[in-house]
Amino acid sequence: MTPSQRLDATFAALADPTRRAILARLAQGHASVVELAEPFAMSQPAISKHLKVLEQAGLISTAQDAQRRPRKIEGARLAEATAWLEEYRQFWERRYSALDELLGQLQAKPPKSKRKRR
Amino acid sequence: MTTTINDKAQISLPSDTEVRVTRDFKAPRKLVWQAHTEPELFQRWIGGYPGWSMPVCEMDVRPGGKFRWRWRSDDDGTEFGFHGDYREVDAPGKMVHAEYYDPGDFGGAMPTDNPAIIRTTFTEKDGITTLVVSMDYGSKEARDAAISTGMTDGMETSYDRLDKLVGEQRGG
DSSP states (O other): OOHHHHHHHHHHHHSSHHHHHHHHHHTTSOBOHHHHHTTSSSOHHHHHHHHHHHHHTTSEEEOSOTTTOOEEEOHHHHHHHHHHHHHHHHHHHHHHHHHHHHHHHHHHSOTTSOOOOO | OOOOOOOSOEEEOOSTTEEEEEEEESSOHHHHHHHHHOHHHHHHHHSOOTTEEEEEEEEOOSTTOEEEEEEEETTTOOEEEEEEEEEEEETTTEEEEEEEEEOTTTOOSSOSSSOEEEEEEEEEETTEEEEEEEEEOSSHHHHHHHHHSHHHHHHHHHHHHHHHHHHHHHHO
């Protein structure tokens, strides 16, 4: 997968509330399919389907435990997606910090007193 | 109840073709609106990148009115810009404009043929103005290109150059 395809897979996987809830649960520690299915009104096969999408996107993996096959979160892929947007966010934040400054100046000096240069 | 202020820009991807930026400002929305619609004010915050100047900042903010913005690198004089027209203007609450990227001699991966449709809303509560900028690039590829490259890269490059320059000055 190219970096761009990886980002696509990550965001597609994240575009579902159940999958985000599963990730939030796994952020607290390993969990088996049965444990993951518990809070949802969903069958285990339905949960397994979501897990497959998350696993294919590289967001989770199956830990080494043949019996329970617990799932665990993989931070790297999520971090990659976050970094991509974070740079863009900082780009806007720099602009808006400058706007904050301008708005502060304008409010300190009411625009009523529009000086006319002659 | 206290009003919380999100004074750090937040980014979301509401659909495959859109990116949305949300930010609060401690100012009445009339003032935030002015800072977005009066060229001399707009230039003061959007044009102020280290290493870049904004030689062209023309905007005629009314439905059908045109705008043209251009940035120039202090370093080597390369230029790029945006131009387009205002589609909807409802002061001081909402404006919609169509924005074309003009790569100049700077380049970039952003498409130049289809405009991005930018919807900006200004809402005020308890003296705090919330700005929501929704940018629709018409396709996922164009949206991703805009996030990944285009202006972001240009400005980052400029920062890198500045860092290097400062480093060289210190070293020499």
